Amino acid sequence: MIRWLGAFVGYMLYRFPGALIGFVIGSIIDNMTGKSKGSFQQVFNATRKDQVTPADFELNLLSLASLIIKADGVINQKELDYVRQYFVQAYGKERANATFTTFNNLIKNRQISAQNICTILRQRTRYESRLQILHFLFSIANADGHVTDPEVREINNIARFLGVQSLDFESIKAMFFKNPDSAYKILEIDKTASVSEIKKAYRDMAKKYHPDKLQHMDEAYQKGAQEKFMKVQEAYEQLQKERRF
Structure with a gap:
């Protein structure tokens, strides 16, 4: 019960990041008081599929x-650091550290189903937000300077489960x-x-990647949208030079 109260209070104060931290801290308190037993994964799995909690996303x-x-069988420190920096930027150092504790538990877990997770996200997020999720995942894979084939295959599977169109996936991948x-x-x-088609x-x-599409999301996500928007502009300027129009 305390974990849900913590999520509610956190959401009221800091929206989704606050809800996540409140949920995690509340779960810890529940465990300490004997009101809830089991690992983080058990707590997560206990959430009914038809419930919408602030911490879900x-x-x-x-x-x-x-x-x-x-995905490639190697836990790369640069990729871990990228995720940490993302949450520091989005939520501040103190809350990010708590979030990263949860993330370490997920790294060790081998029973995570991409299909089940994406089914939830597909039902509860806008299409533009799902495109940003793919950009975020590619950014993680690219943190060490190289996106491997297994990482591409994993992101492609996630894209399919999220209902992202193939052209959109290839567009983000090309970035x-x-x-x-x-x-x-x-x-x-x-x-x-033709030039007119370009x-x-x-x-x-x-229009699709304009940052205004993600004003409802956190600053870190809006930054990712700006990066994609710039890539679109760069691609267009490159073709302008090549085609001389």
């Missing part, structure tokens, strides 16, 4: 992040790989596209 996001870090076709893939067009694609992508 952050807990599920942490779970997906842990899957990416473990982390340098090749001659990257600009076209980012804009979701073929190399044979201009239209740019306008469409600029």
